[in-house]
C-alpha cells in the first residue's frame with residue numbers, strides 16, 4: 001500500500017514541470033503555430049471577406065500581391081523607414097551610451113529619462129507626436145505664437161515627407177533602449193584594458209574606435225535584430241501617427257496586411273502579405289537565435 | 300638613469316585614506332618589489348606611478364622630473380596587468396604593436412621591433428592568433444611583450460603571475476629575473492607572494508594598511524626586520540615570535556626559555572648595546588626556523604650556538620627537511636632539521652639554537668630593538 005503511494009508521489013514529482021508547462025505549451029502550439037498554418041492555408045485560397053478553405057489556388061495570391069501598387073508603396077516605405085530607423089537608433093544609442101559612460105554625475109537620472117519612452121506604447125507615442133507635429137496644434141503653431149511667423153514644419157501632412165515623421169517618432173521611442181544595450185556592453189569591458197590603452201598612448205577617440213567598439217559586435221547584432229523586427233512589424237505607430245496617410249503615403253506592410261485582410265475584402269492577398277512578413281522576420285531572427293544558442297552550448 | 304622617487308605620497312578616496320605617506324627611492328636598474336597583504340594599497344601606488352590614478356598629496360619623480368601631472372602615455376613607462384588586459388579584438392602582433400602605432404612609429408620599424416620581442420619571448424608562432432586562443436602562460440608572455448616593445452624607462456608589473464599554475468609561475472619568475480638581468484631595466488613589481496619577492500627583488504618595500512613598513516634589500520628584510528609584521532611576513536615558515544624575559548647571564552643579555560617539562564634554559568642573544576636597557580623587561584624573541592636545528596646541520600662558524608634537549612611535539616616532513624615543532628615559553632616553535640636527524644614525536648632531541656640571527660622586539664611598539 002505504502003509502496004504505491006510512494007511511486008505515485010515520485011511520478012508526480014518527476015512530471016510536475018511538464019504538467020505545469022503543458023497548458024501554456026498547448027495554447028501556444030494552437031494559437032501561434034496553428035494559426036500560422038491556418039494563415040498560410042488562407043493565403044493559398046480564394047478567400048475574400050471570409051475564409052473559404054476549399055478554394056485552393058496555389059500561389060496566385062502571392063503573384064497578385066507583388067502586382068499591387070499599394071504593396072510596392074508599402075515596401076518602399078518600409079525600406080526608407082527601416083534603414084533610417086535602424087541607422088539613427090543605432091548611432092544615437094551608441095553616442096548616448098558613450099556620453100553616459102563618461103562617469104557623469106546624474107547618470108542614473110539621465111538613463112531613466114532616455115529609457116522612459118520605451119515604457120510607453122507605440123500608440124501613445126504616435127498620438128503624442130501627431131499632436132506635436134500637427135501644424136495647427138503643436139510645434140508650428142507654438143513657433144508662430146512666439147513670433148517666428150515664417151517657421152513651417154508640415155511633414156506630417158506632406159505626402160513626400162510623412163514617412164520621415166514615422167522615423168522621428170520611432171527613433172524617439174527606441175533609441176534610449178538601444179542606448180541601454182550599448183551601455184551594458186560598454187560597462188562589460190575590462191577596466192584594465194582601458195588603462196592599458198591609456199598607457200599605450202591612445203586618445204579617447206582611438207580607444208573607442210580601435211578597442212571598445214570592436215568588442216561590441218554582439219551588441220550591434222542584437223540591436224540590429226531587435227530594431228529590424230520592430231521595423232517590419234511596426235503597425236501601431238503608423239496607425240496612431242498618420243493612419244497610413246496622407247493618402248497611402250505612409251502605407252507599410254503591416255497596415256497593408258490589416259486593410260486588405262479586414263477592410264478591403266481581399267483576405268487571400270492580406271494573408272499572403274502576412275506570410276511574406278513572417279518569412280522576412282524569420283530570415284533575420286532564426287540565424288541569430290541559432291548562433292546565440294550554439295554559442296551558449298559551446299561556452 | 301631611470302630612477303624613481305616617491306616622496307610622502309598620500310592617497311585618499313573621499314574620507315578613506317588608502318596611502319598614508321609613502322617614501323621610496325630606487326636607482327636605475329633596481330628591481331623593486333612591493334609586497335603586503337591584500338588591500339594594503341600596492342595596486343593603488345602602482346597606478347599612481349603609472350599616472351592612472353591621481354595623487355592626493357606628495358610627489359613622484361622619474362629621473363628627477365616631477366611627473367605628478369604628466370599624462371600616463373608621456374611618463375615613458377609600461378605596465379603588465381594582473382588580468383593581462385590584452386585587447387581581445389586584435390591579434391597578438393597588433394596587441395604588441397598598438398602602443399608603437401599610437402606613437403606614430405613607421406610600419407617597418409614596428410615590424411622589426413615586434414619581431415625582436417617575439418623572438419625574445421618565444422611567441423613568434425602565436426603572432427597571428429587572438430588572445431582568446433592562447434593559454435594563460437602565453438597571454439602572460441604577450442602582455443610582457445607589449446610592455447617590452449616600447450622600451451620604456453620603467454616597467455610596472457601588477458601581480459603578473461598570480462593567474463598561473465604553480466609550475467608555470469616558477470618558470471615565468473625565472474624568466475622575468477633573466478630578462479631584468481639582460482635588460483638592466485628599472486622594474487616595480489607588485490605581488491603578495493613573499494617567495495617571489497625574495498627571489499626577484501633587489502629592493503623590497505613591505506606595506507601594511509597604506510603605511511610603508513620597511514624598505515631594503517631582501518637580506519636586510521630577512522635578517523633585520525624592522526618590526527614584527529615584517530618578520531612574520533617574510534620567510535616560510537615564518538619567523539618564530541616567542542615572548543620572553545631578557546636577563547643578564549654572566550653580564551651578557553640572554554633570554555629565558557621554559558621548555559615543556561618546566562625546565563628553563565638561558566640563550567644569550569649577543570652583546571648589543573641596545574639590549575642593556577631591556578634587561579629585566581619582557582621582550583619578543585624572533586628566531587627563524589633554520590636557526591633551530593639538529594646538531595649536525597648547525598652553522599658551525601657561528602659564535603652563538605647553544606644546545607638543549609627539547610621534546611618534539613609534531614614533525615612535518617617536506618622531503619629534504621623536516622619541520623619539528625617544540626614548545627618554548629608556552630608557544631609552538633618551528634625548527635628546521637635534516638630529514639635524517641632522527642627526530643621522533645614524543646621523544647627528546649638535542650636541538651641547537653643559533654642565536655647569531657636572533658632578533659628582539661619591543662612587545663608594545665612591535666619594533667625591533669637595536
Ligand SMILES: Nc1ncnc2c1ncn2[C@@H]1O[C@H](COP(=O)(O)OP(=O)(O)OP(=O)(O)O)[C@@H](O)[C@H]1O
Nearest residue numbers: 312315317335336337338339340341342343344491
Ligand atoms: N576607487 C576606490 N574607491 C575607494 N576605495 C578604494 C578604491 N580603490 C581602492 N580602494 C581601497 O584602497 C585600498 C587599497 O587597494 P589596492 O587595490 O591598492 O590594494 P592591493 O594592495 O593592491 O590589494 P590586492 O593585493 O588585493 O590587489 C583597499 O582597501 C581598497 O578598498
Ligand SMILES: [Mg+2]
Nearest residue numbers: 341342343457
Ligand atoms: Mg592589487
